[in-house]
Amino acid sequence: MLKQKFARPVSIIGTSSLPQRSFDDPEYKDLSIYELWAAACNQAMQDAGIKPKDVDKLVYSQMANFVTMGNVMSPVGSLEEWAGLAGKPVTHIEQACAGGYLAFNEAVNSVASGKYDIVMCAGLETPKHFNARNQPAYMLQPIQKYDGWWSPGRALFDTAYNRFDGVSDNLLTEEQGKYYIKHYGIDEKTLDDTYNAMAINLRYNASHNPRALERTPYSEIAKKAGYDDVMAYMRSDNNPKITQYIRKSGSVLHNVEAGAIIVCSADIAKKYQDHPITVIDHASVSNTQRYPFCFHQMNVDVRDALYGGQDNFNPDDLDLMITTVMTSGEQLDSAEVFGYLPEGKGYKYELEGRTRFDADRPINPHGGDLSFGHGFGCAGINMLSEAIMQMRGTAGGSQVPKPVNDVLVRGMGGGHTTVGILLENQD
Amino acid sequence: MYKLRPILKPYYDNLEKGKIMGMKCQDCGDVVWPPLPTCQKCGSTNLDWIDLGTEAVIDEIRFEDSSVGGDYTFRKADEFFVSKEPYCVCVGHFPAGTHQFHAALYGVTEENKDELTSQLPFKADAEFIQLDGGFKSVGFRVRK
Ligand SMILES: [Zn+2]
Numbered sequence: 001m002l003k004q005k006f007a008r009p010v011s012i013i014g015t016s017s018l019p020q021r022s023f024d025d026p027e028y029k030d031l032s033i034y035e036l037w038a039a040a041c042n043q044a045m046q047d048a049g050i051k052p053k054d055v056d057k058l059v060y061s062q063m064a065n066f067v068t069m070g071n072v073m074s075p076v077g078s079l080e081e082w083a084g085l086a087g088k089p090v091t092h093i094e095q096a097c098a099g100g101y102l103a104f105n106e107a108v109n110s111v112a113s114g115k116y117d118i119v120m121c122a123g124l125e126t127p128k129h130f131n132a133r134n135q136p137a138y139m140l141q142p143i144q145k146y147d148g149w150w151s152p153g154r155a156l157f158d159t160a161y162n163r164f165d166g167v168s169d170n171l172l173t174e175e176q177g178k179y180y181i182k183h184y185g186i187d188e189k190t191l192d193d194t195y196n197a198m199a200i201n202l203r204y205n206a207s208h209n210p211r212a213l214e215r216t217p218y219s220e221i222a223k224k225a226g227y228d229d230v231m232a233y234m235r236s237d238n239n240p241k242i243t244q245y246i247r248k249s250g251s252v253l254h255n256v257e258a259g260a261i262i263v264c265s266a267d268i269a270k271k272y273q274d275h276p277i278t279v280i281d282h283a284s285v286s287n288t289q290r291y292p293f294c295f296h297q298m299n300v301d302v303r304d305a306l307y308g309g310q311d312n313f314n315p316d317d318l319d320l321m322i323t324t325v326m327t328s329g330e331q332l333d334s335a336e337v338f339g340y341l342p343e344g345k346g347y348k349y350e351l352e353g354r355t356r357f358d359a360d361r362p363i364n365p366h367g368g369d370l371s372f373g374h375g376f377g378c379a380g381i382n383m384l385s386e387a388i389m390q391m392r393g394t395a396g397g398s399q400v401p402k403p404v405n406d407v408l409v410r411g412m413g414g415g416h417t418t419v420g421i422l423l424e425n426q427d
Numbered sequence: 428m429y430k431l432r433p434i435l436k437p438y439y440d441n442l443e444k445g446k447i448m449g450m451k452c453q454d455c456g457d458v459v460w461p462p463l464p465t466c467q468k469c470g471s472t473n474l475d476w477i478d479l480g481t482e483a484v485i486d487e488i489r490f491e492d493s494s495v496g497g498d499y500t501f502r503k504a505d506e507f508f509v510s511k512e513p514y515c516v517c518v519g520h521f522p523a524g525t526h527q528f529h530a531a532l533y534g535v536t537e538e539n540k541d542e543l544t545s546q547l548p549f550k551a552d553a554e555f556i557q558l559d560g561g562f563k564s565v566g567f568r569v570r571k
Contacts, residue, residue, distance in 0.1 A: 174489065244490055290461075292487075292518045292527050 002280045002406065002424050004266075005309050006112035011269035011276035012423070014048025014262035015385040016040040016122075020213040020255045020373035023129050023140050028256070032137035033069070034082050036258035037124045041083035044120060044260035049272045052084030055262070056116035059091045059106045061099035061123040063377035067146060070131040083122070093377075097324070098284070098413025099123065100259070100380025101421065105282045107263050117268060122260035123378030129256070175293055176329030177245035184344035191245060194347040195328035196234035199249035199370055201350060202325070205357045206367025208397035213255045213373030250328035250370065257375025259382040270427070275392050280422035281309050289415045295330065298418035299337035302410070306420040307339075315339030315408075320400055322387050323410040324379070325368045334410050335363055338420070357398045365390060365398045380411045384421070391425055429464070429472050437476070438462050442563040447481060447553055449524060450474040458525045461565075467526075479521040481553040483567055486527060487518040488547065490540050509557040514566060515540075519551070531556065534569030543569060 004010075018040050021028050028036075045052065060079060069075055074092045091106060093099045100123045107121035129140040177191055186194075199218065206212035222233030233239065239247050269276035283305035287294050307313045321340040325331040332350065335341040341349050341361060349355050357365035366372040366386045369379070389395040390404045405425040412418045434450075438461065441448045449460035453475055457468035460479060465472055517532035533554050535543055543549070551567040558564055 178487070290526075290528055292529060 001426060002313070002422060003310055004278055004424075004426075005281040006108070006279070008112050008114050009266035010108045010111045010263050010279045011266040011273075012261060012279065012388055013264050013269050013273035013276050014044040014046075014050070014260075015388045016043035016047070016258070016260045016381075017211065017385060017389065018043065018258060018382075019211040020257065020375075020382070022213070022255050023126070030138065032131075032140070033124050033126050033256065033258065034078075034137055036256065037079060037122070038082045040124070040258035040260045041085075041120065041122055044122070044262050047273075048118075048262040048264075050118065050262065054118055055085055055088060055120050057089045057091075057107075057110055057119045058083070058085050059093060059103045059110070059119065059121045061093045061095075061103035061121070061377040061381065062125055063094055063096050063099055064125065064127070065094075068126045068130040068143070069137065070135070071133040079124075083120075085120075095377075095417050096414025097326075097374070097376050097379050098411055098417035098419055099377035100382070101282075101384070101409070101411040101413075101419035102284065102380070102417070104261060104263075104380065104384055104421065105284065105419065107261070108279050108282065111263055111265050118262065118264040120260055120262050121381065122258070123375075123381040124258040125375040125378040126256045127254035127374075127376055174243045174245050174327065174329060176295060176333040179293060179296055180329070180332065180347070184347075186347060188245070190347065190351075192235065192247075193231065194332065194350045195245065195247065195250045196231060196239075197350045197353070198325075198328050198331060198355070199247075200230060200234065201353055201356050202364055202368045202371045204353075205365050205398050206371035208357065209366050209372070209395075210397065212367040212371055212398075213253055214367070214371045218249070245329065246327045252326045252369040252374045253371065255373035255375055257373070257378035257382055259378050259385055261381060261384055261388070275425075276427060277388060277391050278424050278426040280424050281306060282419065282421045283309075284417060284419040286417045295412070295415065295418075296333055296337065298412070299334050299410075302418045302420040303338050306422060310422075318406050318408050319402065319404045320365070320387070320390055320407045321363050321410065322366075322383050322390075322407065323363060323368075324383070324412040325364065325370055326374075326412065328370075330412065331363060331368065334412075338408060338410060340408065357400050362400045365395065365400050367398070376413075380413075380419070383411060384409055387423055391423065434462055434464055439562050442555060442565065445481065445555065447479045447521075447565055448476050449479045449521070451477040456525075458521075458523060460521065460524055460526075460528065477523065479523050482550055483519045483521050483530075483553065484548050485517050485519045485532060485551045485567065485569075486548045488532065488535055488540065488544055489516040489518070490535060490537075507558050507560065509559055517551075517567065519567060531564075531566030532569065533566060534571075 076090045103121040107119040207217045219230045222230040227233035285301040323334045336346045355363040409421040450462040452466035453473040454471040455469040514531040515535045554566040554568040556564045
């Protein structure tokens, strides 16, 4: 049993379970982010068996509210109203795609401090659409039409002042490929095959998960394009390289998201939930991309902070790892740094399909950011929701077919913040 | 005692004059570029300006075909660059600096990238990139 690290123990008692969809999907016809937000918050409260009056505090995460919600600055009041929480304390967290994880951590801290008993953390994001400032929220416009939509180099990676504008996610996460080749002596072709296998594995997972955004297996896509061999398809121009290592199939998919999770003081958790999950610990670090290999270093620093709090912790005992995968290199690097896969050998696990949800070292059973989808500041909430459902055994078609009692959720946002969270079934 | 003084304006003013300034810690000798008021190594605020020259060592090349684009957010930020000449990202360091950095590198093409990569590390000259906001940023250019 892991050692929970809070002055007052904290449990998870509720989660939302909305699917990952686009506003272009008929399922989301005529909806705005507000309806999705209300649905997510209500799902989580219903799951926990509580009413809005029972929630002591809300921590909400959104990255691009100013851009995508009609230039509103922190719409905390209206969001509270839509969730039935008007008049409650609320804290807004904006820390790019790490925001959801940090909102969870802050909710946990709020309970752990003894100040609040029941806290909701929730997120929302519409990466592909925005509302004009002179129109209501259901009138959606494609984000490409937003003049001044953030540019990776400037708005996200260069927060102090205008240093250098050319940085992109693809290039900097590709350093993980560079690092891997340099340290573990595999060749570029093997790395390419590894990344392609990873994309295939994640899509395989997503094809069993109705909540995922992209659910067509690559084998099927390859057949339609005239390829019997899926790897031949993945290596072809149908799946072009964006950078030296990263192919299109290895780059994040964006979608609209809303999600919510409820945490409470462990001593009252059983009152609300037969199957509360214990929050063991969390850790996070922030850094800048000014220096090379920042992504890798953040993984190392979070691992040391998180595992350092446990006596004789063995990552082999983890049943599941859920990890941000903005581009292929991130899944492999984080899985090895956190010891979930053996250092320098993790690529074989991808090549052999051993990271699939039904294999021996499952990673991202929901499909991960490459297939499940990704919505910036909400992403962390939905990654945690997946962990919760897996631990309860209610994750549906992509449920890991063994007891899932110890889970590491590791997230990254903005190229500047990495988070690690340990969860355990202790009841 | 922390000394309140302009950091950004002198830095950008010097870029207009073709000079790239960093800051050197007077306590531990660590050099930070672009400049910051606090030493990233020892935490001291006893830093002074240092002229880093206009030549850097390029250690690695990161070449991206930005025309492919995995998603729309992955387009490069060069819409703010006055010149639309393509560039790639490099890892480099100043001879007088103490840390590697990421920067733009001009002159790398699909055709010459393998040859240039085989020559790493090599020296490159500073390229003062004109941005449409009326200031310059620092990149580098492969020598012919
Ligand atoms: Zn110093």
